[in-house]
Amino acid sequence: xxxxxxxxxxxxxxxxxxxxxxxxxxxxxxxxxxxxxxxxxxxxxxxxxxxxxxxxxxxxxxxxxxxxxxxxxxxxxxxxxxxxxxxxxxxxxxxxxxxxxxxxxxxxxxxxxxxxxxxxxxxxxxxxxxxxxxxxxxxxxxxxxxxxxxxxxxxxxx
Numbered sequence: 001x002x003x004x005x006x007x008x009x010x011x012x013x014x015x016x017x018x019x020x021x022x023x024x025x026x027x028x029x030x031x032x033x034x035x036x037x038x039x040x041x042x043x044x045x046x047x048x049x050x051x052x053x054x055x056x057x058x059x060x061x062x063x064x065x066x067x068x069x070x071x072x073x074x075x076x077x078x079x080x081x082x083x084x085x086x087x088x089x090x091x092x093x094x095x096x097x098x099x100x101x102x103x104x105x106x107x108x109x110x111x112x113x114x115x116x117x118x119x120x121x122x123x124x125x126x127x128x129x130x131x132x133x134x135x136x137x138x139x140x141x142x143x144x145x146x147x148x149x150x151x152x153x154x155x156x157x158x
Contacts, residue, residue, distance in 0.1 A: 013068045082142070
Protein backbone atom coordinates (compact mmCIF):
# COMPACT_ATOMS: atom_id res chain seq x y z
CA UNK A 1 0.00 0.00 0.00
CA UNK A 2 1.39 3.36 -1.02
CA UNK A 3 1.66 6.20 1.47
CA UNK A 4 -0.39 9.24 0.70
CA UNK A 5 1.45 12.57 0.75
CA UNK A 6 0.26 14.97 3.38
CA UNK A 7 -0.78 18.41 2.24
CA UNK A 8 2.05 19.87 4.35
CA UNK A 9 4.68 17.98 2.39
CA UNK A 10 3.14 19.03 -0.93
CA UNK A 11 2.97 22.68 0.10
CA UNK A 12 6.45 22.69 1.60
CA UNK A 13 8.02 20.94 -1.40
CA UNK A 14 6.33 23.34 -3.84
CA UNK A 15 7.46 26.29 -1.71
CA UNK A 16 11.04 24.97 -1.72
CA UNK A 17 11.00 24.58 -5.50
CA UNK A 18 9.42 27.97 -6.22
CA UNK A 19 11.59 29.89 -3.74
CA UNK A 20 14.73 28.18 -5.02
CA UNK A 21 13.89 29.08 -8.62
CA UNK A 22 13.33 32.71 -7.53
CA UNK A 23 16.61 32.81 -5.60
CA UNK A 24 18.50 31.24 -8.50
CA UNK A 25 17.00 33.75 -10.92
CA UNK A 26 17.95 36.58 -8.56
CA UNK A 27 21.53 35.34 -8.06
CA UNK A 28 22.10 34.82 -11.78
CA UNK A 29 20.58 38.22 -12.55
CA UNK A 30 22.75 39.86 -9.91
CA UNK A 31 25.85 38.16 -11.25
CA UNK A 32 25.12 39.55 -14.71
CA UNK A 33 24.33 43.09 -13.59
CA UNK A 34 26.77 45.85 -14.35
CA UNK A 35 29.41 46.52 -11.73
CA UNK A 36 28.89 43.26 -9.90
CA UNK A 37 30.87 41.05 -12.26
CA UNK A 38 34.04 43.09 -11.78
CA UNK A 39 33.80 42.81 -7.98
CA UNK A 40 32.20 39.39 -7.81
CA UNK A 41 35.36 37.39 -7.37
CA UNK A 42 37.59 40.01 -5.75
CA UNK A 43 36.19 39.74 -2.24
CA UNK A 44 36.72 36.44 -0.39
CA UNK A 45 33.16 35.98 0.83
CA UNK A 46 31.65 36.89 -2.55
CA UNK A 47 34.04 34.42 -4.17
CA UNK A 48 32.50 31.66 -2.03
CA UNK A 49 28.92 32.81 -1.66
CA UNK A 50 27.92 33.21 -5.32
CA UNK A 51 28.91 29.70 -6.50
CA UNK A 52 27.52 28.25 -3.25
CA UNK A 53 24.21 30.07 -3.76
CA UNK A 54 23.93 28.79 -7.33
CA UNK A 55 24.83 25.21 -6.40
CA UNK A 56 22.63 25.07 -3.30
CA UNK A 57 19.56 26.46 -5.07
CA UNK A 58 19.95 23.93 -7.88
CA UNK A 59 20.21 21.18 -5.25
CA UNK A 60 17.14 22.54 -3.43
CA UNK A 61 15.16 22.38 -6.70
CA UNK A 62 16.24 18.76 -7.33
CA UNK A 63 15.56 17.74 -3.74
CA UNK A 64 12.20 19.52 -3.71
CA UNK A 65 11.09 17.56 -6.78
CA UNK A 66 12.17 14.30 -5.14
CA UNK A 67 10.45 15.26 -1.88
CA UNK A 68 7.21 15.28 -3.89
CA UNK A 69 8.06 11.69 -4.89
CA UNK A 70 8.57 10.81 -1.18
CA UNK A 71 12.18 9.71 -1.64
CA UNK A 72 13.77 9.27 1.79
CA UNK A 73 17.27 10.08 0.49
CA UNK A 74 15.97 13.49 -0.64
CA UNK A 75 14.52 14.18 2.82
CA UNK A 76 17.84 13.35 4.48
CA UNK A 77 19.79 15.33 1.87
CA UNK A 78 17.45 18.29 2.26
CA UNK A 79 17.99 18.33 6.02
CA UNK A 80 21.77 18.11 5.53
CA UNK A 81 21.78 20.88 2.93
CA UNK A 82 19.62 23.09 5.15
CA UNK A 83 22.09 22.62 8.04
CA UNK A 84 25.04 23.42 5.74
CA UNK A 85 23.22 26.57 4.57
CA UNK A 86 22.56 27.57 8.20
CA UNK A 87 26.27 27.28 9.00
CA UNK A 88 27.31 29.06 5.79
CA UNK A 89 24.84 31.94 6.31
CA UNK A 90 25.75 32.32 9.97
CA UNK A 91 29.44 32.44 9.10
CA UNK A 92 28.75 34.85 6.25
CA UNK A 93 26.83 37.16 8.56
CA UNK A 94 29.98 37.63 10.62
CA UNK A 95 32.42 37.66 7.68
CA UNK A 96 30.68 40.30 5.61
CA UNK A 97 32.01 43.80 5.88
CA UNK A 98 30.90 47.25 4.76
CA UNK A 99 32.25 46.58 1.25
CA UNK A 100 29.09 44.60 0.49
CA UNK A 101 26.88 47.59 1.26
CA UNK A 102 28.50 49.94 -1.22
CA UNK A 103 26.31 51.44 -3.87
CA UNK A 104 27.05 51.23 -7.55
CA UNK A 105 28.59 54.24 -9.31
CA UNK A 106 25.23 55.92 -9.96
CA UNK A 107 24.15 55.37 -6.37
CA UNK A 108 27.41 56.81 -5.05
CA UNK A 109 26.98 59.89 -7.26
CA UNK A 110 23.48 60.39 -5.88
CA UNK A 111 24.68 59.89 -2.30
CA UNK A 112 27.30 62.63 -2.74
CA UNK A 113 24.44 65.11 -2.99
CA UNK A 114 22.91 63.90 0.29
CA UNK A 115 23.49 65.41 3.68
CA UNK A 116 25.45 63.35 6.23
CA UNK A 117 22.19 62.62 8.05
CA UNK A 118 20.61 61.23 4.88
CA UNK A 119 23.67 59.06 4.20
CA UNK A 120 23.58 57.76 7.76
CA UNK A 121 19.87 56.96 7.42
CA UNK A 122 20.57 55.06 4.18
CA UNK A 123 23.32 53.07 5.91
CA UNK A 124 20.91 52.16 8.73
CA UNK A 125 18.35 51.00 6.18
CA UNK A 126 20.99 48.86 4.45
CA UNK A 127 22.08 47.46 7.81
CA UNK A 128 18.49 46.55 8.63
CA UNK A 129 17.99 45.01 5.22
CA UNK A 130 21.17 42.93 5.56
CA UNK A 131 20.22 41.71 9.04
CA UNK A 132 16.65 41.01 7.93
CA UNK A 133 17.66 38.96 4.91
CA UNK A 134 20.27 37.01 6.89
CA UNK A 135 17.86 36.15 9.71
CA UNK A 136 15.08 35.46 7.21
CA UNK A 137 17.21 32.94 5.34
CA UNK A 138 18.43 31.39 8.59
CA UNK A 139 14.81 31.01 9.74
CA UNK A 140 13.86 29.44 6.39
CA UNK A 141 16.63 26.84 6.54
CA UNK A 142 15.90 26.11 10.19
CA UNK A 143 12.22 25.62 9.38
CA UNK A 144 13.10 23.19 6.58
CA UNK A 145 15.39 21.19 8.88
CA UNK A 146 12.82 21.05 11.69
CA UNK A 147 9.85 20.24 9.45
CA UNK A 148 11.48 17.26 7.75
CA UNK A 149 12.82 15.76 11.01
CA UNK A 150 9.36 15.51 12.57
CA UNK A 151 8.29 11.89 13.25
CA UNK A 152 4.97 12.32 11.42
CA UNK A 153 6.82 13.47 8.30
CA UNK A 154 9.54 10.79 8.58
CA UNK A 155 7.02 7.95 8.53
CA UNK A 156 5.58 9.13 5.20
CA UNK A 157 8.98 8.56 3.56
CA UNK A 158 9.16 4.88 4.54
